[in-house]
Amino acid sequence: MSDDIPRPLRGRPRTMDPGRVLDVAMTAYWHSDPADVSVNAICQMAGISKPSLYREFGSEDGLSRAALDRYADQVLSEMFVILHGATGLRQTLDALIDFACDDPRMETGCLFYKMRAGRHRLGPDTRARVEEIDAAGQAAYASFLQAARDAGDWPAGLSVEAGAKYLGEQIALAITQRASGEDPARIRDMLTLALSVFTRP
Amino acid sequence: MSDDIPRPLRGRPRTMDPGRVLDVAMTAYWHSDPADVSVNAICQMAGISKPSLYREFGSEDGLSRAALDRYADQVLSEMFVILHGATGLRQTLDALIDFACDDPRMETGCLFYKMRAGRHRLGPDTRARVEEIDAAGQAAYASFLQAARDAGDWPAGLSVEAGAKYLGEQIALAITQRASGEDPARIRDMLTLALSVFTRP
DNA sequence: GACATAAAATACCATATGGTAACAAATGAG
DNA sequence: CTCATTTGTTACCATATGGTATTTTATGTC
Numbered sequence: 001m002s003d004d005i006p007r008p009l010r011g012r013p014r015t016m017d018p019g020r021v022l023d024v025a026m027t028a029y030w031h032s033d034p035a036d037v038s039v040n041a042i043c044q045m046a047g048i049s050k051p052s053l054y055r056e057f058g059s060e061d062g063l064s065r066a067a068l069d070r071y072a073d074q075v076l077s078e079m080f081v082i083l084h085g086a087t088g089l090r091q092t093l094d095a096l097i098d099f100a101c102d103d104p105r106m107e108t109g110c111l112f113y114k115m116r117a118g119r120h121r122l123g124p125d126t127r128a129r130v131e132e133i134d135a136a137g138q139a140a141y142a143s144f145l146q147a148a149r150d151a152g153d154w155p156a157g158l159s160v161e162a163g164a165k166y167l168g169e170q171i172a173l174a175i176t177q178r179a180s181g182e183d184p185a186r187i188r189d190m191l192t193l194a195l196s197v198f199t200r201p
Numbered sequence: 202m203s204d205d206i207p208r209p210l211r212g213r214p215r216t217m218d219p220g221r222v223l224d225v226a227m228t229a230y231w232h233s234d235p236a237d238v239s240v241n242a243i244c245q246m247a248g249i250s251k252p253s254l255y256r257e258f259g260s261e262d263g264l265s266r267a268a269l270d271r272y273a274d275q276v277l278s279e280m281f282v283i284l285h286g287a288t289g290l291r292q293t294l295d296a297l298i299d300f301a302c303d304d305p306r307m308e309t310g311c312l313f314y315k316m317r318a319g320r321h322r323l324g325p326d327t328r329a330r331v332e333e334i335d336a337a338g339q340a341a342y343a344s345f346l347q348a349a350r351d352a353g354d355w356p357a358g359l360s361v362e363a364g365a366k367y368l369g370e371q372i373a374l375a376i377t378q379r380a381s382g383e384d385p386a387r388i389r390d391m392l393t394l395a396l397s398v399f400t401r402p
Numbered sequence: 403g404a405c406a407t408a409a410a411a412t413a414c415c416a417t418a419t420g421g422t423a424a425c426a427a428a429t430g431a432g
Numbered sequence: 433c434t435c436a437t438t439t440g441t442t443a444c445c446a447t448a449t450g451g452t453a454t455t456t457t458a459t460g461t462c
Contacts, residue, residue, distance in 0.1 A: 011406090050452090120234075212429060213427060240419085240420065241418080255421070
């Protein structure tokens with residue numbers, strides 16, 4: 001994944017740190033909303049000029065896509081860890097509830113969900129990446145639920161596909177509600193209620 | 202509610218029909234997204250000039266607020282009818298599911314939910330109205346559920362308040378998913394699953 | 403020092419936005 | 433007919449956007 005760009009031998013040394021710029025962009029997109037953060041604003045926050053940014057990322061689409069990549073690596077991966085290290089249905093659902101409702105990083109919502117909600121405003125590359133992540137997430141939910149089903153615990157008359165979609169949407173809803181300042185206890189109650197369909201006869 | 206504006210005795214007769222303009226605006230906001238429709242575009246679609254619109258509605262906030270008012274009158278009222286004419290828990294939930302999943306008017310989503318999702322982008326008046334409608338909706342859900350609870354059918358350990366919030370959010374989710382082109386059958390399955398918590402022991 | 407090279411910043415472009423000043427046209431009152 | 437009144441339209445404003453042509457600055461090479 002690390003691009004190991006060959007540093008040139010001659011020329012003015014670069015002062016712009018792409019990683020730092022990406023951190024700025026990712027945080028701004030994340031804590032506010034991708035549609036409400038302009039490239040101008042990011043340049044100002046990062047203390048660089050616009051052409052510097054455009055040389056590195058090509059376009060706004062390139063920047064937002066790179067920011068989303070970084071977010072997937074640094075943040076979203078944790079959710080996949082929870083799913084892949086699943087021990088049992090109830091425990092893993094509880095872990096997901098804890099993550100969605102209590103993890104301080106999700107206090108201002110999830111960048112991926114924000115981008116997905118406003119995907120029609122994204123550039124083609126970023127949108128493609130959003131759909132990729134969405135599919136990966138759904139697959140992870142599905143394989144987790146399939147394992148639970150194989151282990152026995154499963155409500156009758158529910159397909160794994162439908163359950164995965166449902167689970168994903170309920171978690172997205174909870175995190176999105178956190179971003180909009182809902183009462184955390186209420187959110188937890190609602191998510192617990194929504195996911196109780198998996199663990200009740 | 203009808204403003205019965207006294208038509209002046211003198212002056213150029215008006216050709217602009219505020220109702221028609223509001224219909225154009227409401228439909229555009231509704232079928233696209235409030236944040237993606239400019240006043241310029243609305244003027245063009247309605248075939249009027251910008252100052253005409255601004256004389257009538259004062260500002261973009263005034264226009265969007267008026268459009269939301271009209272939407273509440275013409276569309277949202279139906280949902281309140283379903284709730285007030287509630288006959289039983291199961292039947293009314295089914296009616297809500299039908300409305301959310303099958304009503305052709307919700308095929309492109311719900312203007313109210315779209316505005317609520319992007320409320321931070323709205324002007325103060327429109328946002329205030331959104332919150333008003335939100336509270337009214339929640340109250341309607343609560344009184345419906347309270348009646349069901351009084352009638353006997355109610356899961357243990359669930360407050361009416363929490364149930365109302367949950368119900369409202371699940372319906373909002375379903376309608377929002379319709380707007381983003383999800384498979385209608387899948388949406389119905391998910392909403393049915395979500396609302397099954399009300400009707401299962 | 404002179405020069406190629408790469409990165410930086412300034413200053414700009416076209417476009418779009420919400421909003422308005424200034425003016426034209428259509429009516430009733432005198 | 434003249435004039436006030438009301439509406440409508442044209443043309444404009446300041447601001448912001450994504451994006452770029454141009455120039456300046458800092459380096460290694462010769």
